Amino acid sequence: MTLTATNKVMSVGKKLLLATVLMLFMGACNKQLDIKSSRQADEQGHWDSYEDARSGLMGLYGLLRAALADNNAHWMWGELRNGDFLSVYRTDLKAVIDGKLNASFPTIEAATNWRRFYAVINASNLFIERVAGCKADQRYTESYYKLDVAQARAIRAFTYFYIARIWGDVPLITATKEGSFEELPRTNQNAVLSFAEQELVQVAPNLPFLYSGVDPAQIYPNNYYGYNSSQWLNAPVTRLAAYATLAHIAAWQGRYIDAAVYTEYIVNNASKSNLTLVSTTNLVTTLFNSGVNNNYNQLLGFSFNRNVGETTSEGHIEQLTLANTTLYPMSKPLPEIYVPKDSIASAFPRSNGGTDQRFGVDPASVQQTIYTNYFENYSAAVPVFKKIRVVDGNVGNAGQFAVFNSSIVFTRLEEIKLLRAEALAVLGQTDAAYQELNAVRGVRGLASVSPAPSRDLLTEIFAERRRELMGEGWRWYDLVRFNKLKRTNPAFNMLIDKGGIYWPIAQEVLNRNSKITQNAYWQ
């Protein structure tokens, strides 16, 4: 050993020095290593400002819109099955139309997965639990807080109604329980719907008829989040939107007395939300467009506004229905789905009293011109359904660029009136029912109808719904309600009784939660 004691001491000293230097370095380094991600907001310091509340609330709307728009599923669920549309060449859509909902196509598998809706529900639960923290920001007043929570609860209730309509029994979750990822079983559909109803009843008074609208009592925030009422239109959930959802929950459950009450409220207060019955021309030109001034008529809808960069290809029925016509050149030669001529003829019979402006022969014209408000290329084998046609905001060289700006409209005043007519008819208030029906017929150029021995009021109302709401994602649910009321179609009765009116649940959902069972009809 050549190492001397002094060397040893020195080396120990060096080591200590080194260790000290290292410690100092480490301290400095920890600061260097504290780099926040610029691509996300951390939990810490979130939910303490006006902006956090606003972006959280908009997140809810965005998630819900995504759930409806993904794969154009809103129409797969509501419009296609047993509906008027046929698929030109898409085998997956054909399977939906034929009711083969367990067919093995990626789009159908996606449409049977309810995850996106539960993202809305989880986000709503989180918002309701946490947004109170934002009151730390002075700008986030109590009136903002109340209104935002009311919206979140209404969105959650609407979501529960929407999925209960598709899958029947669904798990009811009203707390976030973040990070637990418990497996929960399905809850009885009626319990889910009554939860949704209670919530809506509770929050409806907290929702305004118009956002940033005239509000002498100063209940609601004025200039809500910096938008005036003509910027908001009816984009957030209004009080009437909550009532519309209530009415549909009641109708879906067959509680038509409630449906009549809720719809009455809407009809009586429609003007407060600037809702009107629209002319046929406005129906096909402006109602569905997300970017039109003073278009308040989307009572409950989800917008894709071109001016703010929310243009998309998917999430619009146009993606499925539009194609080249002589009046409106597009590069796509054939649509993906179409209403065949026979169905058009049966839905819009010539002898319906008056002239149907949606589709019918113009009496004023000498050459028997056909109204093309709903359909173009009627003479071809595959007509084009163009009732909803908002291509690239309907500006510029529209038509050549197949991106769309129509809103997903859940309901509008005409729909509510027809629902009211349906409720009144079931309740035996025939005259009042006719009155509502004729109001809608009137704006479409049809003559009024009155009771006659050969006329079945309910059939008449549902026929009108079929015409008026074509392409808006109602057809399947209308068929269900109609057949529940009538029970004349044995095949449909079987579907109702065996739960076949509900969609199967995606294999992925079943794989991930052992407590979820497949709908009996699809087992």
Place this chain on the structure above:
Amino acid sequence: MVNAVVYPGYKPKLTDLIMKKRMILSATAQKLIVTALLFSFVGNANAQSDTTSTSSKSDTAIMSVTNGVKVETATAGFKEISFVPLRYVLKQPVISLQQIVKGNAAGVHVQEPSGEPGSEQNIFIRGISSPLLSKRELFDQQAAIFLNGIPLAQDNPFAYEIQKYDFNRIGPATNLLAAINPDNIESIEVIKDPLTLAALGPVATNGAIWITTKNAHSGYREIAVNSYYGYALKPSVTPVNAAYENSFRKPFYDRFGTLADRLNYPPYLRDSTNADYYGPANWGDKYYENAALYNLDLSLTGGSERANFRFFGSATKNASSADRTAINRYTGSFFINASPIKWLTVSSMLNYNRLERTRNRNIRDRLAEQRYIPDLTNPLTPNKNVYSSYLNEFDKVIDDNTSNVIQGYFALSANLNKFSYRGRIAFDYNEGIRDVFWPTTLLEKNNFVSNYFGYNQRMVVSNTASYQIDVNRRQKLMLEAGQNFMADTYKYDYAYAYNGPNDFVKINVVNGDPNAADYLLPAAFRVYYFPSKMRSALASFSGKATYSFDDVLKLHAVVSRDGSSNMQPDNRWTTNFSGGIEWDVKKHYGDALKDFNAFSVNASWARLGKLLNDDRFNAGAQYRVDMGWGNEPTLGSYAGIPGISRPYTSGWVGYGIPWAYSEQANLAVRMGFLNGNLKFGIDVYNREDKQMLLPVPVPTEWGYTGAYKSGLHVRNNGIDFTMFANILPEDKHELSWSVSANFNYNKNKLVALPGGLDELIIGNNKLVVGKRIDAFWLLKNFGNYKRQNQITVNPQTGVALNYRGVPITLGDPWWLDLNGDYRINDDDKLVTGNYLPKVTGGFSTTLAYKAFSLDMQFYTALGHQVLNQYASSRLDFINVEASNNINSVKEITFWEKKMDLSGYPMYNPWSSVVPYRLDQSLFLDNASFLKLRSITLSYELAKANSKNKSLRSCLFYITGTNLFTITSFKGDDPELVNYNGIYTGYGLPLSRTVIAGVRIEL
């Protein structure tokens, strides 16, 4: 706060904005360069003054060149085993590092999914440690590349977040490792030894490729000139026209088609008199062309013992014979070393490369960037005339892809007897710029413009001090303490816009009058703008001790403390440790081992931390923009107001995420026989990667696609074998023959999943504990149903066999009902096969006679499979065409017969069970292959004319590459396969090239 928020209309001057950013950034880069140059000049000044003083040869100190990072790697005397043999690639038209190492190093697997020059390629060392679920995971598995000790920064995959399709990353998507010119390389070593990797820190956990460039050195000035010129040759393909497709489809229509199906017969096949489709299929003349490729480089080295320099400059073009794709590379490198004082060495490097890529004209790649699917009913025609009018539209196209890659360092090395110090500041800055304009004629009367500017910047500061203690004459102890700090910045600005006023105005014109109502409002383009940035830092402190006994036995130990900014604050730091033993058996036993020239055994073990590539885990629970969906991923607002929510789509991130780590053990044996003419290297290894993060599926009722949980544990083990043999040594015979070979056998196994799960399903992957992580998950085909009674019926319920509820009928495939429940579903799918080869290897041989020599190189990968999506989508033509999505795009190569489809059974393509679905064993093909990569014939003038001393070397050669493939795979090339083993037929062929070149050293 949060990216991916669309601010349409608020970024009025798209190009201006990007230009501005560029200037700022280039200013940053310039600063770096200036700093480095400044140091260089200081060194240079010293060099100048020294030249005069040292020319007297009074000072004979030999300067040790430093790059500031010293890694002891190769076992002495085993150069041929440790290093990648460069003699072959130096005579080949290779463009990327991946191509240089492919087949040339045991344990290195290179994926080259397309022959497009300069496109991205992957390097895995000793397998992969976690399943490749998407392109993002691919990034985590790549080997670390060190250029003169600088860990090179690569494009971060976070840009995929804003992409609808991940075929190509936004931006130039150029392979940044194409910036390395082989003529500038002194040596390449693949580092697999755990102990050495431990010294390199957590960046090197996946293994490292250590590139040492040629450096300045003293001596009489040396000039080297290398050049080649040649062609990528037009391949011979089988073009087909609509008649072929028609006759392919007809039997399906005859057997299964209904009248309605016939009425829907695709328009382009309907009319057999249409000469555009049914005419001559001569598109190949326009698509495949002989393409010139070349390289010219020059290097100049000189200086004295105390100061010297090296310059290297090159211009290279690599091209493919397909679709006029090419890459141009320009390089300029400077190296300066100076030793102002005897014990101090200052070294610096500046390496600049410019890469310009001419990309393919694939429709799919274009539409993927445009995020828009036009009507795809009518494909391009197989006819040359119509096709060339389409190609003419590309005259209006702007598609500029430029990458600037700059590396540099400034290093100090001081040697004071037993104490030495090395310090270095190094940077790697690479920027990608892509400007695109596609005219109205290419997209349904809409034009498209996009601009991308992005950079990856890495700054490394390291200091190492070491002290040697000579305990006695036989025993030595070397102690080393080091610090390393690495700061990365990844940034991109991406903007795109549609529908400009015409094909001539390509910028957004705005009104500049602040008083005008339309002040700065975009007049023509509606711009979608995505800025994003990510920063990360890694700090390490390490201590190393080496004890050496008589040079026979060496013991090593490394301990390091590493902290990463991508980890959560409470788990920021981790301690890694490693140890190893080197035993020189030959020296130990001396003459007792007569037959051996050398024999050493080296065993080492290390625990290495694994880095996360994304900063989104460092905060735990978080809020992000998540308003989009599969086909519209970038929506960021509702009614124009940005919204955020929990990361439902990208997955829940919780707290308490520990460092993932890798435990690696390696036993290396090196043996030399016959005066070093026969050498073997055998490495046996085991690698356990633990505590890795995985997005685990959770009940969908919480809204998340998955939750990130740690606990993934994957084992890789195998053997590397390298051999070198001088069968006829050069010095003894006029005829010489040498052979080198390398092989790797690797297998992986999933040992544990997070939360103790036994199996889990993520997308189309099923991970099962005990099985491979690169397996496919498929239904098992049994053949065809010939009679109705072959379709089994559940005797209990009377329900016939069904596929997820859809009854199986005649014309559907016979899938095995594994669990016998009369229902075919996910439970009947088998986890089978593997997409990474079990065996990879290469084999090279050189035969020389006098001044002539003949080199041959073979490359092989064995024991893996591919899933043939090409065949699946050709056969599933009904659904593929009907869905009109990105996978329905038909390229011009649709009219090329890439494989014979006649061997597949005939199913009903209209069936709801989707009989030609990809996830069945029908489409699992064996992809083993053996390739002759190159043959080179060369002639060494200096050898033939040995009297001329001034000419050190003058080598003429001709080389052919990609000459032939032996494989049972039926597609065009078993290598042109995606990272996850899916063969789509989209990859451009690996061109056969012929070059003639010369290498001169003066």
